Amino acid sequence: MQMISAQSKGVFVIAATPFLPSGEIDLASTDKMVDFYFEKGADGLTILGMMGEAPKLTHSEALSITKQILKRAGDKPVVVGVSAPGLAAIGELTKAVMDEGAAGVMVAPPGSLRTNEQIIAYYANVVQTVDEDVPIVLQDFPLATGVHISSATLGTIFENHANIVMLKHEDWPGLQKISDLRAAEEKGRRRVSILCGNAGVFLPEEMARGADGAMTGFAYPEMMVKVCRLSNRGETDKARDLFDAYLPLMRYEQQPALGLAVRKYVLAKRGVIAHAAQRKPGADLSPLAAKEVDILMDRLEKRLSALR
Template identity: 70%
Template sequence: MSVITSKTKGVFVIAVTPFRHDGTIDPGSIDSMVDFYFEKGADGLTILGMMGEAPKLTLAESLAVARLTLARASGKPVIVGVSAPGLAALGELSGKVMDMGAAGIMVAPPATLRTDEQIINYYRHVIDTVGAETPVVLQDFPLSTGVQISTKTLGVLFTAHPSIVMLKHEDWPGLQKISDIRRAEAQGQRPVSILCGNAGVFLPEEMQRGADGAMTGFAYPEMMVDVVRLMNAGRVEEAHDVFDAYLPLIRYEQQPGLGLAVRKYLLAKRGAISCAAQRRPGIMLSEPAVNEIERLVARQDRRLTFPA
């Protein structure tokens, strides 16, 4: 079983959950989606995240998605989002997916947390619940959760809990947080892996600040793969050239509320999934939106040149 560590690097794509038109899970599209992501160069996957419509799934469905994904991944690392309102549900899902062979779990703080003390106590309870042997990704996404975690509090958590091996960095603006964490590590704080989200909107800058890669969803995962590869090779201008070619689509996919519909439409268009349906409630793309996406794709195809 491949597990994540504080040295994990690369691109872990946040996977969508494929549904049929009737809202049922589509096992065939899970297989094709997993193949698609790895064929485009992903180092691993993260499933049942916020853009994976996890809150719309039953426990049985979450386990089915995890089982199908892990089977298709054939030993490549798969992180499973287990965030839940209560620790009992979080612990049950965590234990079952780790037994299936998950590489680790991802936990976002519940929106009820307001103080540093509450955040510290919450993650202590999480580690007590899932066991100190379970690798944990701490998802820091205040724009969604409403929970502000300071760099100082992150340092307290990393020091107290060695099983928190990775930060999913999605603070915005948050580039300084990456710099501050790396500075603290240079001064003796335990190192952690930092993979960044927000659809890769700041990926080149995040890599320059010391991030280890990306953990986010975008319908063109090869963009993230190429940017990370080129930045690691010191080919900064080429990395920015690749990023710039995709930027109009990244921007369009970042629309609050509409982004998942855009992503699923493009993944279906690219053959990764058979159907762009979301489980209800979900936003459908209008005809003008589809026309705008198609125009952006056509313009992107004319601009793209990939470095060797």
């Protein structure tokens, strides 16, 4: 298994955790899902994130699904989310998944952090807890965590800790943050890989600002792969034309508390997972909402046919 680094690029899909209607993990769908992501061109996966319903898993379940996905992924890099309220839990899970062959771990800041000093101290403690040889992804997602990290504070953290090699950029609005970080690198600060989330709704702009790719769970990973490749080749108009075809569905899944239900429904409709079930608590799509998603998927296919 290759480790992530500051040079990592491409699309690391945030993977769902498939469940049976009973609430048990759907092991057969898990293997099928991993195959699907890589068949669609993903460069790596990120598991046990917010989309993966990690807080709903027990420690033993988290380890079990990690082992299964790592085995199925072969030599492809898999990042494991290890965010937790306490450092001890982060340290324990990190050691376990790295021993199994994970490519790195992702850590989001707890919502209790309020000042720049607290944020800087927190990541210093994380690095000390997990070992300085473990590659870390810093997840910057203030819409979910409530923690706002400035460009300057991120810069300080990156300068202090060489093993924080990647930023999962999910600030919104946050395009200026990408520009700030890349400008600082041009002045001599070390490079950090930047992969972007937020369902990919700003992906063309993020790539133009200097992002290295995407790290999100939109249920059409092939779109993110193609947009990134076209952007890297300078074919920006083609990238935007393709992106525009998917935008209505991406917009629909941005509804608060409903996004995961939409993604799992789409994955089930595409035959990737057997069930759209979430482990409780979780919001299900109403019959009317499901019909709306069906319409968006049908319209997407028509727009893609017109682009071919």
